[in-house]
Amino acid sequence: MTDAAPRLAAVAETLLGTPLPVRVRAWDGSEAGPPGTPILVVHNRRALRRMLWKPGEMGLARAWVAGELTVEGDLFELLDRVGGLLWARVPATPAPAPGTPALVPTVPTVPAAPAPVPTVPATPLRVNGSPPVLPASVLPAPALAPPALPATAPVPQGPAPRRPRLPGRLSRAADTAALLRDPRARAAVRELAALARPWPAPAAPPEEARRRGGPRHTRGGDRQAISHHYDVGNDFYERVLGPSMVYSCAYWSPGGTLEEAQHDKLDLVCRKLALGPGDRLLDVGCGWGSMALHAAREYGVRVTGVTLSREQAAYARKRVADGGLADLVEIRIQDYRDVADGPYDAVSSIGMAEHVGADRYRDYARTLYALLRPGGRLLNHQIARRPEPDEEAYRINDFIDAYVFPDGELSPLGTTVGELERAGFEVRDVEALREHYALTLRAWVARLEAGWDEAVRLTSPGRARVWQLYMAASALAFEHGRLGVNQVLAVKSAARGDAGVPLRPRTWGPGPEESPGA
Known part of the structure; x- marks a missing residue:
């Protein structure tokens, strides 16, 4: 059966509360999502297991570094389309019990539609007046106890309903509480777990730095x-x-x-x-x-x-x-x-x-x-x-x-x-x-x-x-x-x-009398 991509798309749209802005291709060759957009290729189920055991940005990052997720098409465009979904803040995840994956996805605040991809000028203009660091990380929501996992778990149709936004931490707490009560979101998590089988947690890629104990910046x-x-x-x-x-x-x-x-x-x-x-x-x-x-x-x-x-x-x-x-x-x-x-x-x-x-x-x-x-x-x-x-x-x-x-x-x-x-x-x-x-x-x-x-x-x-x-x-x-x-x-x-600095250390551009055609 070649239906992994449509099932993944349904899960993602339910959990994110918005249509997928890119196309997805799964390990079985199936595809889903808007045509003519960059394709996120999920090469095997291990990528999904990483997301279940390490929800949010780190699960996705490990799958990317390991080569289990790749992109066909313009990487910049794909990141720009999904950035609003992946880089919003939600509460952090407590560590799950040993041997238990943390089966709750992120609950980001998303725009109504993906932002247009900016055009970078072929001849950049100088302005007066930036390895390297990414936008705010996705911090997964608190973990649920693992549900009983049927062989397949049908996902109710339609995205989870949008919730009113509240300021700051109140908003994130309200999002988490609403997710835990939403039967469609819980069913989507079960479906993701069914797609991800078998269960062992994949090891982190060797490129990942091992955390040290003690104070930072010694x-x-x-x-x-x-x-x-x-x-x-x-x-x-x-x-x-x-x-x-x-x-x-x-x-x-x-x-x-x-x-x-x-x-x-x-x-x-x-x-x-x-x-x-x-x-x-x-x-x-x-x-x-x-x-x-x-x-x-x-x-x-x-x-x-x-x-x-x-x-x-x-x-x-x-x-x-x-x-x-x-x-x-x-x-x-x-x-x-x-x-x-x-x-x-x-x-x-x-x-x-x-x-x-x-x-x-x-x-x-x-x-x-x-x-x-x-x-x-x-x-x-x-x-x-x-x-x-x-x-x-x-x-x-x-x-x-x-x-x-x-x-x-x-x-x-x-x-x-x-x-x-x-x-x-x-x-x-x-x-x-x-x-x-x-x-x-x-x-x-x-x-x-x-x-x-x-x-x-x-x-x-x-x-x-x-x-x-x-x-x-x-x-x-x-x-x-x-x-x-x-x-x-x-x-x-x-x-x-005495600072020793000129009165006018910088020139901000030509005056009216110096403008072209003046």
């Missing part, structure tokens, strides 16, 4: 987290990032290439820091040395770059030697908290602060402040999330924490600026680069997919799928404004308040 814990993300092979990162080896958002101009945009971003940082010959620059989280090389080569700066990744350090040191810059650039394997040879004229922190953690951020800001001379500048380039109505409810995204950036945390821009000010900095400029990061991520995905076989050979099929999903979903998050990225320029003001 020196040892940070070394492990950095190693998980960065020590996967420099050749793999060359495949994804390109020759620049810059792993942060580029700064695009019309018709520009990725390499040109990354060069322009590094130069923008140097100009904001007002670097000049002989200045001392501390590059925190120096990666593969691109910022250090650019500052030394183009501005004559003496640079100290620090990283916790041994693979990054080895790669950066070779680039320094090959470029004849060993007299200007030193690359250290060192925690920024252990740097003790200040003062520096400037500090650059590009895409590193996301690893610091909210509880440690004030110490991070104070450490960098202490390492600067009076009048010295900090350029903090950092991804930001939108504020939560209840900030105490924020939790780290499960997929990102397990597969991409273990222990990574995002904060709203206002929180970051406040912590820098509390440390003593005077914030002089904030430039938002959200659209630039969306374009950068799409360029990285294109490079990964163009060299897919090589990327798989250099790491593993699962690791390549992690990066493909992470970067594509992140691009959409930046495009839709769920994530941002900002360059914050802050100064350790000298005596009597």
